[in-house]
Amino acid sequence: MYYKFNGFTQRLVGAAASTAYNPQKADGLPVHLKRGVPDKLLYRTTMALTIGGTIYCLVALYMASQPRSQK
Amino acid sequence: MAHQAHSYHMVDPSPWPIFGAAAALLTTSGLIMWFHYSSTTLLTMGLLSMLLVMLQWWRDVIRESTFQGHHTPTVQKGLRYGMILFITSEAFFFLGFFWAFFHSSLAPTPELGGQWPPTGVKPLNPLEVPLLNTAILLASGVTVTWTHHSITEGNRKQAIHALTLTILLGFYFTALQAMEYHEASFSIADSVYGSTFFVATGFHGLHVIIGSSFLTVCLLRLIKFHFTPNHHFGFEAAAWYWHFVDIIWLFLYMSMYWWGS
Numbered sequence: 569m570y571y572k573f574n575g576f577t578q579r580l581v582g583a584a585a586s587t588a589y590n591p592q593k594a595d596g597l598p599v600h601l602k603r604g605v606p607d608k609l610l611y612r613t614t615m616a617l618t619i620g621g622t623i624y625c626l627v628a629l630y631m632a633s634q635p636r637s638q639k
Numbered sequence: 640m641a642h643q644a645h646s647y648h649m650v651d652p653s654p655w656p657i658f659g660a661a662a663a664l665l666t667t668s669g670l671i672m673w674f675h676y677s678s679t680t681l682l683t684m685g686l687l688s689m690l691l692v693m694l695q696w697w698r699d700v701i702r703e704s705t706f707q708g709h710h711t712p713t714v715q716k717g718l719r720y721g722m723i724l725f726i727t728s729e730a731f732f733f734l735g736f737f738w739a740f741f742h743s744s745l746a747p748t749p750e751l752g753g754q755w756p757p758t759g760v761k762p763l764n765p766l767e768v769p770l771l772n773t774a775i776l777l778a779s780g781v782t783v784t785w786t787h788h789s790i791t792e793g794n795r796k797q798a799i800h801a802l803t804l805t806i807l808l809g810f811y812f813t814a815l816q817a818m819e820y821h822e823a824s825f826s827i828a829d830s831v832y833g834s835t836f837f838v839a840t841g842f843h844g845l846h847v848i849i850g851s852s853f854l855t856v857c858l859l860r861l862i863k864f865h866f867t868p869n870h871h872f873g874f875e876a877a878a879w880y881w882h883f884v885d886i887i888w889l890f891l892y893m894s895m896y897w898w899g900s
Contacts, residue, residue, distance in 0.1 A: 591702055591706035591707050592706070592707055592708075598651035598652055598653065599650075599651045599653070599699045599702050599703055599707070600651070600653055600654065600655070600695060600699050602702060610691065610695060611654065611695070613691065614654075614658055614688060614691040614692060614695065615654070615658065617684055617687060617688040617691065618658045618661040618662060618665070618688045618692075619661070620684075621661065621665040621681065621684040621685065621688060622661050622664060622665065624680070624681065624684070625664060625665055625668045625669075625681055628668070628672060628681060629668060632671075632672075632675075632676070
């Protein structure tokens, strides 16, 4: 992709400008999802790990609190 | 389009605080599962999620400040207060371990042979590697100050060189300290001497690694033109942290390595 800046405004011009990542675009996306797909993937991975882990943690703590099932 | 009538930053809703709290839960309960049931699954999940949360949270702060321009002078003032308070809390953290050291070493019990270092403990020579480590950290304090001056003067090449040197000195310290840990004739299990020594120097080493990582991120941002001569608080915060790490080492060196040998 060829990126071209306007010399005065220092903004991208041309076909690349519309698809390029613009952190200040008023698209309603929160900052942690602003870049689109890569942000979404990272967010979902983190959520899976933390929420899945919390459930696993609660199960493990429940099992550990049982008097009989200790090795 | 709505505009704010104040100079503060009302952040977008973010999942990182609650995910960070969950990561802390996983890490601590993971430690329990590791200690008592020899299972490292939870701990791994905890450390991994902690890393992901930190990366994304701080990435978002950089987006909000450098790319979206939300860090007004008012916001920056708040961040300065925050960093000072955080470093102060870390100073209190280390104070506890220094308290423990002096409690045990000022009045050594009969079980230790009534002396400090305890009977049978051969301490590290403070004039060998520990003295070199002191020189390394002091030099890195100079280079990080050099970096700051270069940034404020707009001298990009010198700033990059000085910051790289600072980080390399930090890695050199860590490598030497790791070697010292390996070569020491005493371990953490060798009475309260080993406990106080390795817990205090160990946490210090962890803070050196954290500080080096913070400085490395600053180097990457410096190379990518994130900092301006007037606005570079991320770097200043890293430099404050690094000076703090240096000062803690000086106290460790004077008390545990030198007086305590």
